[in-house]
Amino acid sequence: MEIGCAVATGELVDEADVASDRVDEDSNDESRALDGIRRTLDDAECRQFATNQEHALLVLAVGDTVAIARAHPEIYVPHRPGAEVNEADAVSFSVRAAVFDLAARLHLSEQTVHSHLHIADTLQTRLPLLRDVFVAGLAPYLQVRAAVEASGVVSDPQAIARYDAEASDAACRLAPGAFRRRMKRRAGQLATEPVQVRHDRAHAERRVEFDPAADGMAWLHLYVAAVDAVRIDARLTRTATRLRHEDGQTKTKAQLRADAAVAWLAGDGTPTAAIVRPYLLVDPDGVGQLEGYGQVDPARSGRALRDCPSFGRLYTDPLRPARLTLDRRAYRPSRAQREWLTLRYSLDADAADYTSVDAEVDHVREWQDGGSTDIENLLPLKPRLHRLKSTTGITITARPGGGIRVTTPTGYDSHPPPGGTGSAPGRLNAPSGYADAPPGYAGRRPTEDTDGPPF
Numbered sequence: 001m002e003i004g005c006a007v008a009t010g011e012l013v014d015e016a017d018v019a020s021d022r023v024d025e026d027s028n029d030e031s032r033a034l035d036g037i038r039r040t041l042d043d044a045e046c047r048q049f050a051t052n053q054e055h056a057l058l059v060l061a062v063g064d065t066v067a068i069a070r071a072h073p074e075i076y077v078p079h080r081p082g083a084e085v086n087e088a089d090a091v092s093f094s095v096r097a098a099v100f101d102l103a104a105r106l107h108l109s110e111q112t113v114h115s116h117l118h119i120a121d122t123l124q125t126r127l128p129l130l131r132d133v134f135v136a137g138l139a140p141y142l143q144v145r146a147a148v149e150a151s152g153v154v155s156d157p158q159a160i161a162r163y164d165a166e167a168s169d170a171a172c173r174l175a176p177g178a179f180r181r182r183m184k185r186r187a188g189q190l191a192t193e194p195v196q197v198r199h200d201r202a203h204a205e206r207r208v209e210f211d212p213a214a215d216g217m218a219w220l221h222l223y224v225a226a227v228d229a230v231r232i233d234a235r236l237t238r239t240a241t242r243l244r245h246e247d248g249q250t251k252t253k254a255q256l257r258a259d260a261a262v263a264w265l266a267g268d269g270t271p272t273a274a275i276v277r278p279y280l281l282v283d284p285d286g287v288g289q290l291e292g293y294g295q296v297d298p299a300r301s302g303r304a305l306r307d308c309p310s311f312g313r314l315y316t317d318p319l320r321p322a323r324l325t326l327d328r329r330a331y332r333p334s335r336a337q338r339e340w341l342t343l344r345y346s347l348d349a350d351a352a353d354y355t356s357v358d359a360e361v362d363h364v365r366e367w368q369d370g371g372s373t374d375i376e377n378l379l380p381l382k383p384r385l386h387r388l389k390s391t392t393g394i395t396i397t398a399r400p401g402g403g404i405r406v407t408t409p410t411g412y413d414s415h416p417p418p419g420g421t422g423s424a425p426g427r428l429n430a431p432s433g434y435a436d437a438p439p440g441y442a443g444r445r446p447t448e449d450t451d452g453p454p455f
Helices: 015-020 030-071 087-106 110-125 128-135 141-153 157-170 176-190 195-203 226-244 253-266 298-307 335-346 383-391
Strands: 207-212 218-223 280-282 288-290 294-296 355-363 378-381 395-398 404-407
Touching (some): 030 087, 030 128, 030 141, 110 128, 335 378, 378 383
Antiparallel strands (some): 288 294
């Protein structure tokens, strides 16, 4: 494949040069217009190839980072006198810390980092041909991810080699939808495990996920067996159809299906109806701030306050203030402290990635090291972060001006002090090769002397 693209020599097309060659919209010169659109198409194609390459290098860099952390757990899990961390736990926490470090530096979720890690490991160990076309910029990330996901059912070495060859060829030619369908079908043909075994493994991962949306709405996702999903869908449809024919009904079938699902899951009208205790702050205009979600409309704010059985008492109560400072003998935070910390950090957008409604209140300075059980030394950290902070060299502290400050043993600092050099965001001019790699590293980024991809 030959492409007139500067990316082949490691250089991007100069935007100023491209802009100067843009076609004049008022021009009637067909030849000039054709030349202009060819140049813009070439520009788009070049940038797509460059994007593919950079995405590949990012994914592989994630895999290499975790490989180093796995081989050298002492980077993230320093030896501490009296600490009971065996070798297996040290490796596990080192991997978790590396994923956390990557997520903080790259401003990605840890779930996305884990996805990159799975893709990198699969490309390295099972799909080397697909890895090569990915690094060359010939295969887009969406195709590569789809191929990796589908390949999980193929275990025979010869079968996975055939799958790799077909995927590396098709990824360069097919659109994402067509490619995904083809590779899922091919993976099923090459699979050696019985369908029942594969279903049982997938069924063990069933779950419900909550995904906030705009305008006071949210998505609720169910990952369940297909048979159960069909049953649920059929019952929702029958219920909505029956209600749709009632006199005076104005709701659409889609709205009725959604309302029925909410009523069933929440148990409305039953003895076991869901009773929750959300934190809701309402401003003078009636707009509410729902902890764990964000802004909700005045109508729902008012309804929540109307139905609320009681109001919590926090330290702002001038008559009976809650006690937020405990003496040194108290280790466990009080209920008032937990409520205040949850409210305080729920209103802080900078802390959203680290705190949650089901947070475990953690001592910033460990209690056994002299830390007090006061709100200034407590953080409502997400459960997965509680032991990570206690076991590894990662520090998570409250900032005096609000928010959370995170530092890692590799030098990352989310909020460096004034005059500090900081870390993650500023290394855009780093060299293309990885210098001074520690033992166990298998870096793949081309050095400055390496030729570009063979377009």
